[in-house]
Every structure is written in C-alpha cells, then in structure tokens.
Amino acid sequence: MTTTAEPMTSPAAREADPILEVRNLKTHFPVGGGLLSGRTQWVKAVDDVSFSIFRGETFGLVGESGCGKSTLARSIVRLETPTAGEVRFEGEDLASLSRRRLRRRRKDLQVIFQDPMSSLDPRMTVRELIAEGLDIQRDLPRPERRERVEWLVERVGLRREHLDRHPHEFSGGQRQRIGIARALALRPKFILADEPVSALDVSVQAQVLNLLSELQAEFGLTYLFIAHDLSVVEYFSDRVGVMYLGKLVEVAKAEELYADPRMPYTKALLSAIPGEGGVRGRERIVLKGEVPSPIDPPSGCPFRTRCWMAQGICAEVTPPLAEVRPDHWAACHFSDRT
C-alpha cells in the first residue's frame, strides 16, 4: 500500500514544478582520526536525503541541533560540498557545473543568514553591502545598479538616507532588512533563509516574516526556510520536512504534518512546542535519553533507540521515506499505527 519511491515522484509532485531536486545527498565530515586512533571517523551530517522543492513554495526544514538541517541547506546552495548525491536546480546538476557556470548560477540562489551582524561587513556602507553582488556580476550599467539599490532599500522598509550608514548603526531587525535587500539584489529565484528571525525579538520577528511573505508574492520567490521555532515554521511554510540524525524522516503539507504526524519523532517534536497543551490539547510526549552520536548512528531506523514503538525490524531495516498517503511521506515501519 505504501510506495517507496522518492517524494518528487508523487502524483502531485509530478504536476507541480520542482525548482530544486535533491537526490541521495550525503555530506559527511571527517572527525578525530589523527595520530592515536589512526583511523578517520565520519560524521554523517546529511545521510542520503532526497526531496524536491516546488517553484514558488516555502519549504520549511525542522529538527533539533545536530540533526543536519543547516548542513543540508548549505549543501544545497553549495556553501558545503556534498560527499555524494545530486542537487538539481532547474534540472541542472550544480555539482557538474564549471566554476564559472556555478558563479553565474549563484545569483539565482541566495542566502539570508541568522545573524546579520556577522554576515555583514562592518566597514561597508549599506549601499555597498546591497550593491556588492550587482557589482561583482556587472550585468547592469552603473546608474541602473544605483537605482536598483535605492529601490531595494525602500522596498525592505528602510530609507534612502540609511544607504550611507554602517551596519552597527542599525537595530537587529533593520540589519536583517539589509540582509534581505542584499539577497534580493540579484533577483534570485531561490532563497535559503537559515534562521532569519531567530535572533530577533518577537515583535520584530513578525515584521520580518510579513516582509518575507510580501517579497515572495511579489517576486515569485521559492524559500527554503529554517527556524527552530516550530510555530513559526508551521505558519510560514507550505510544506515541512523533519530531520533526525542526518535523515529526512517526514515530509508533508504543513497543516497535515502538524495535525497528523506519522513518524513518532515528529509526533514527539511537535508535542514539545511550549504552551501548546492549551491550544491544541496535544498530549506531551517526553522523549527519553538523548540523540545518539552521528558518528555511530543506530542501525536501522535512527530514532529506534528513543522510540516507544520500536520493534525488532527497526534495528534491522532502515525504513525508507515512503508515501503513506497522498503527498505525505514518512520513514517509519509503523506509520499507519502512530
């Protein structure tokens, strides 16, 4: 009854237009080894992940520290070099591109980082920061670049007179607006937003989320959105993927995932949202123990050591990410019983 194909081959996915296809992506990092042990060990930060992101959607990625969500995202935009697998952007495998072609492609894939203070060069003015990409690509004559920078700074909610100031003169929310203008300057198609609101106060976070939504509608942007606040991810994403120990363990439409998770880890994760008891009447599942080491993950299902439903098969066979109902994918041998 469940098909074990990859998420992009589901009927709806075939109709939808994938802008980005990730296939069997692995990003492993060497650790330790050295003189004494003589043997290099590998952290499997991203371990055989496949999924697609559709044009114009927001794909939210959740999971706890060390689950590999940031490494996956950074591997997709090639801030990390994957160990194996494919990332196809508009059908083109990014790994196969020459350095020059990749540089051209990069303007389509931009990144908004969590901490605009550490991602913005403090010596540059806002004008230089926003124009940097345009000045490197040189697709536009100078007066038009200038015009676009002035338009952008206002579009993200700052003023023209801010252009000659430096990042430290701004509040956290304003700095994130600068980061957004910078990402938008090259008219990208795809933006990785890696914890873009996590460092901001709640009231400012709402302003930035509203801005990101407006810009998405206005420019037809596709977002890969990472946030540790699960309520923010639910609100902001069309579809959500859940990661655990380097694997993608569940993918579904946000509403469906939050209403009816099929993978026990997702269930436990969502039940931990603080203050939710009163809102959704969900029963709190308190997980025992801690996340195993990604150097030596459990055999079979990565979650089995903490799962209250684990059986013998869970140690032997890694459950594939399978379509358990239309457009809802879960990696669990007992997804129909959760």
Added chain:
Amino acid sequence: MGMATGQAEAVTSRGGAAAPPALLTVENLQTFFRTSGGTVRAVDGVSFDLAAGASLGIVGESGSGKSVTSLSIMRLIDRPGFIAGGRILFKGRDLVELPERDVRRIRGGEISLVFQDPMAALNPVYTVGSQVVEAILAHRPIGRKQAMERAIELFRMVGIPAPEVRVNEYPHKLSGGMRQRVTIALALANEPDLLILDEPTTALDVTVQAQILDLVRDLQQRVDTAVLLITHDIGVVREVCEEVIVMYGGRVMERGSVAKLTDDPKHPYTVGLLGSMPQPGMKGRPLQAIPGAVPAPLAMPQGCPFQSRCPHMMEVCTAMPPLKDPGDGRLVACWLYEGGATP
C-alpha cells in the same frame, strides 16, 4: 506589617481578600545604569509580589528590564548599574538595604538563580558533584560525605540517570540538557524558598526544553518553592506559571493570570506581542506585528514607554498610567482603561 508602607500601596493593591503574606514584594524598584550618554532607566518603578510556593512569569523582549529585575532581586547589579530606589522585601527584610554579607547568605540559600547558559554557572575544572557539594557546605554544617549523598539525591531528583556516576563527571562531558539539570540541582541544593529561572531553556532544543519545563513544574509541587520565571516566550510561561507580568521599557504593562492575559490581553503592548506570534490556523494571513522598534535605552519617551509604537496613543500617554484593575482581577497600566483621564 507596619513599617514603611506608603507610596507603594497604590501600585500593588490587588483585589481578593486575605491573600497569604507575600514571600517577595518588589515595591517601585528602580535600577539604573550610568553611561557616558546619560542614565539608562533599565527598571523604572516595577512593583509586584509573589506568595510562598507560587509561580510567576515575567515576559518581555530585549530591553524590557526583565533580567535586570531578577538580577536586582539577587543584588547582582554591578557598576555602572545601581538600585536607585524602591524596596525588595523578602520574608519581610529589605534586600536593597541588607549588608552584602547577609545577601551572600541568602543567595544560593533561600534564593537561588538558574541562568540561560549552564556553562556560565558551572566551573569547568571541578566535577559537577563537587560543585553541588560546595554549594551545600557553604550553607550547612554537615560533613562532606553527607553532602555528597545529598548531591546524588538531588541529581536523582532532577532526573539525571546514574547519578552516582554522573557526580564525578566534568561539565563539558554533559549535554546541554544534562548541564541545565545540574544547575537546577545546584539551585535546589539548599531548598530555596524562591527559585529564579532566567531564560532557563532558551539555549535548549525544544524536546529538551519540554523535559526541563516538566521537571520545573514537577519540582515546584514536590519541594514547594516559589518560582519566578523570566523569559521572552509566553509559551514557556504557560507551561509553568499561574500568573504572568508583561514588561516593556522597564515598566510593568500588565499582570494577571496566564489564561486571562493570553486569551484576552488588555494592554496594547500585550495585544501586539500576542499578535506577533503565529498561532495555528493563521496561515496565509499577515501577522499583527507591532510597528517600529523598541526605543534606544536613552531615548525612552516620557510617560508610557510603549506610546511611540502604540496604535491608541493619546496625549495623556506622556504621563505614565498607574497599574489598575480594569474590573476583572488583573492589573493594566494603560490610560485606555482609565477613560483617558488625567492622573
């Protein structure tokens, strides 16, 4: 009761007869910082009380003064900060006036504090068990062996598995969640009457946060300590506290039961704060964000600190409204609930 009541009465008087005597009463607390640009009024006239065994949350964004309030209670304000006014009555004694020697006895004894970052509270070169032992010995005339037994007992109580083994570990060997359990054990070592938790789960993953909040709730019932929980996350308060204070710009904006404030916020800032938080079912609609940003500490307006971002700003807002009961047992500091009258 007797001594030195007076100005503070107007600020705290809550309805309800024969309330139990407060464990902690903060009256018109002012904590200022002298800077080269002028005096920052980080906490400016904060009043509240907390009964023995009760739980109170303080919610606010950065610059609201929530952490400075908790540090003031512990008398941990260092230069250029100073307590400029008000009283902090703990079991009837004014902590503001108490000599440092006596405060030290209270700190880690009757009042203890858990911070956001457990590594800041733990010494990396001592085992976690020996740190709890030292904390016990600093306040109790018992032997080291007995103290270690108590440390193991505390570790067991805060849910650390294999406590006999774990007491011999160094902090860096433990996960973030386990470290925070250790600091909670440390805080409980001397059975405090008041446990202050300042963003205790902010650095933790959500499932670990759930474990720690469950622990706090459970402990509060078992050891009967009062809890003051400082956080930016109203969801966290909802997990642990009966009552909540919302702070902004160094002032209390609203106080009441958690259910009342979250279901039916009255102060425009509380309304804005809740509207900024995505709720299930809000997808596709813009969040009701609060416009603008918190004014710089030295640029706080006269009167209500929220006036510059408030959709209901009136002329009278240049004077600070008193905290008053709008008629349902809560307290709100807003002229909207005063009929716009001048004080």
